[in-house]
Amino acid sequence: MKRERTLSMIKPDAVQKNIIGRVIVKLEEAGLKVVAAKMVRLSKKEGQQFYAIHKERPFYNDLVDFISSGPLMALILEGEDAIAKNREVMGATNPKEAAAGTIRAEFGDSIDKNVVHGSDAPETAAIEIPFFFNEDEIFE
Numbered sequence: 001m002k003r004e005r006t007l008s009m010i011k012p013d014a015v016q017k018n019i020i021g022r023v024i025v026k027l028e029e030a031g032l033k034v035v036a037a038k039m040v041r042l043s044k045k046e047g048q049q050f051y052a053i054h055k056e057r058p059f060y061n062d063l064v065d066f067i068s069s070g071p072l073m074a075l076i077l078e079g080e081d082a083i084a085k086n087r088e089v090m091g092a093t094n095p096k097e098a099a100a101g102t103i104r105a106e107f108g109d110s111i112d113k114n115v116v117h118g119s120d121a122p123e124t125a126a127i128e129i130p131f132f133f134n135e136d137e138i139f140e
């Protein structure tokens with residue numbers, strides 16, 4: 001087990017549905033600690049940059065439009081194996097396939113409105129965390 005940090009986003013669909021608090025409860029109950037948080041609205045250009053890894057995928061333009069469609073809450077979560085633990089509590093990308101009790105199973109509407117993002121590896125966390133946060137915005 002290793003203490004890690006991961007980047008989480010509570011996406012615009014969840015902010016719109018007024019479930020920020022309920023999502024954070026799930027994260028906290030999984031043993032993850034919020035060490036940084038901010039509400040931001042990404043520009044289209046920032047959305048393209050954040051999801052650049054998916055730019056060849058057919059859903060890329062829709063994904064960028066969605067992530068920049070309204071405010072989201074970016075979080076840094078810290079804990080033992082935080083990257084895998086966050087992915088576990090998020091559930092599968094498609095809420096219909098997500099395990100019972102996971103965030104996406106409980107709150108997700110569809111594969112493109114699935115409430116949360118989580119870094120998928122240490123390498124992506126290392127890129128995604130500074131995308132949103134400066135060192136002085138992170139608290140132990």
Ligand code: ADP
Pocket residue numbers: 054059063092093111112113114116117118120
């Ligand atoms: P995850 O968010 O679980 O890491 P991916 O990295 O594969 O999933 O995809 C990023 C986001 O793109 C997903 O959360 C989802 O909102 C969207 N997405 C993925 N696959 C599809 C798809 N087939 N159709 C529409 N949107 C998709």
Ligand code: MG
Pocket residue numbers: 118120
């Ligand atoms: Mg992903």
